Amino acid sequence: MSSKLTExxxxxxxxxxxxxxxxxxxxxxxxxxxxxxxxxxxxxxxHLRALERKGYIKLHSDRSxxxxxxxxAYWSDEELPIVGxxxxxxxxxxxxxxxxxxxxxxxxxxxxxxxxxxxQGDSMIDAGIFDGDLIAVRKxxxxxxxxxVVARIDEEVTVKTLRLNxxxxxxxxxxxxxxxxxxxxxxxxxxxxxxxxxxxxxxx
Amino acid sequence: MSSKLTExxxxxxxxxxxxxxxxxxxxxxxxxxxxxxxxxxxxxxxHLRALERKGYIKLHSDRSxxxxxxxxAYWSDEELPIVGxxxxxxxxxxxxxxxxxxxxxxxxxxxxxxxxxxxQGDSMIDAGIFDGDLIAVRKxxxxxxxxxVVARIDEEVTVKTLRLNxxxxxxxxxxxxxxxxxxxxxxxxxxxxxxxxxxxxxxx
DNA sequence: AATAACACTGTTCATATTATCAGTAGTCAT
DNA sequence: ATGACTACTGATAATATGAACAGTGTTATT
Numbered sequence: 001m002s003s004k005l006t007e008x009x010x011x012x013x014x015x016x017x018x019x020x021x022x023x024x025x026x027x028x029x030x031x032x033x034x035x036x037x038x039x040x041x042x043x044x045x046x047h048l049r050a051l052e053r054k055g056y057i058k059l060h061s062d063r064s065x066x067x068x069x070x071x072x073a074y075w076s077d078e079e080l081p082i083v084g085x086x087x088x089x090x091x092x093x094x095x096x097x098x099x100x101x102x103x104x105x106x107x108x109x110x111x112x113x114x115x116x117x118x119x120q121g122d123s124m125i126d127a128g129i130f131d132g133d134l135i136a137v138r139k140x141x142x143x144x145x146x147x148x149v150v151a152r153i154d155e156e157v158t159v160k161t162l163r164l165n166x167x168x169x170x171x172x173x174x175x176x177x178x179x180x181x182x183x184x185x186x187x188x189x190x191x192x193x194x195x196x197x198x199x200x201x202x203x204x
Numbered sequence: 205m206s207s208k209l210t211e212x213x214x215x216x217x218x219x220x221x222x223x224x225x226x227x228x229x230x231x232x233x234x235x236x237x238x239x240x241x242x243x244x245x246x247x248x249x250x251h252l253r254a255l256e257r258k259g260y261i262k263l264h265s266d267r268s269x270x271x272x273x274x275x276x277a278y279w280s281d282e283e284l285p286i287v288g289x290x291x292x293x294x295x296x297x298x299x300x301x302x303x304x305x306x307x308x309x310x311x312x313x314x315x316x317x318x319x320x321x322x323x324q325g326d327s328m329i330d331a332g333i334f335d336g337d338l339i340a341v342r343k344x345x346x347x348x349x350x351x352x353v354v355a356r357i358d359e360e361v362t363v364k365t366l367r368l369n370x371x372x373x374x375x376x377x378x379x380x381x382x383x384x385x386x387x388x389x390x391x392x393x394x395x396x397x398x399x400x401x402x403x404x405x406x407x408x
Numbered sequence: 409a410a411t412a413a414c415a416c417t418g419t420t421c422a423t424a425t426t427a428t429c430a431g432t433a434g435t436c437a438t
Numbered sequence: 439a440t441g442a443c444t445a446c447t448g449a450t451a452a453t454a455t456g457a458a459c460a461g462t463g464t465t466a467t468t
Binding site for chain 3: 442452462463
């Protein structure tokens with residue numbers, strides 16, 4: 001049972017999460033005040049007390065950076081857009097493509113997704129990604145070799161495993177029925193990185 | 205590129221991970237010394253410097269608890285046994301059942317697995333668990349409703365979703381071809397909790 | 409209209425924490 | 439046998455940080 005947060009409190013909670021994600025440690029009162037634009041550290045203190053009272057964090061008293069995010073802190077839903085078919089040349093996040101939004105618990109995935117993409121086709125079936133699955137994607141225009149990426153080739157968007165060589169990139173399907181796609185490194189457009197998968201067997 | 209750690213340094217790294225897992229924050233030098241049994245805080249400092257130099261952590265200077273675990277820190281492998289067929293009545297971790305061990309990166313899963321179990325059968329196929337998959341299991345004799353568990357019924361070990369009612373438990377398969385199994389709560393033996401899945405398409 | 413909760417500014421003080429210096433020993437490679 | 443790294447003890451100084459107190463307005467609820 002945790003009461004609802006005010007908008008400002010939610011912002012502070014997000015701020016703490018982001019700081020932790022960036023630096024690997026929880027922020028101090030001063031650092032929260034800095035990021036949030038407060039003139040006084042005590043503004044941050046007040047918010048922390050509120051967040052603790054409402055059950056989102058635990059404060060370890062007299063401990064530096066003693067802010068512990070509780071499970072609740074991660075279960076504040078964020079509405080993510082589901083992107084379906086993507087029109088040629090249109091940025092993937094264009095509002096026209098948004099079918100609907102679904103609440104996704106933050107922290108469900110290690111990397112925070114930017115949007116959800118409904119998988120079409122079975123080219124990644126051996127990687128456990130089925131037709132109709134929702135994959136969580138973090139928007140990014142770079143990726144490392146071995147990562148599963150959302151890439152654009154000739155106005156078409158696909159999900160494949162990225163393999164980077166010296167001068168070229170290969171998009172690897174995970175299905176024997178499909179062939180790898182070799183692309184010159186400078187022609188490859190990465191849309192995002194696969195950071196998680198959501199399968200709801202009752203969604204059909 | 206990160207050089208190898210000494211046994212002691214590995215222990216200190218484990219100590220930091222555990223502390224962070226317990227409290228949600230990185231330990232101070234004093235707390236490391238305390239947990240490790242050092243008389244001097246500087247022993248911890250020395251180890252931290254070594255761990256940073258070898259690329260396992262990042263130290264944020266002049267910052268309290270400014271220890272950031274880098275990816276490398278999680279990639280220190282732990283050898284986990286793979287349990288295959290389980291003889292009737294024999295504890296699941298009995299050495300006779302160990303087929304082989306594989307290095308599993310710690311921190312790959314949020315919950316640290318105790319052993320790996322090779323899935324036999326397709327009763328959980330709708331949950332994305334296929335025949336031949338390795339599932340990472342955390343040994344536990346209790347579980348919450350809704351969790352996927354490794355349970356023993358009549359000398360047979362199965363993987364199912366656990367559904368707890370008032371007085372009885374139901375083991376739910378994720379495959380229409382199989383029927384749910386109802387078990388009196390006091391007869392159910394939980395072996396462990398499903399904490400992750402490893403699928404290697406090249407392992408066949 | 410009163411009260412509580414929210415959302416801050418600004419200051420002071422105690423203490424938590426890091427950094428650094430000075431040692432002691434053991435191991436390991438050149 | 440010499441230097442580099444490991445693995446510590448012990449102490450002190452500098453700074454980072456949390457806690458507390460005294461205020462000011464605003465907004466939501468009864």
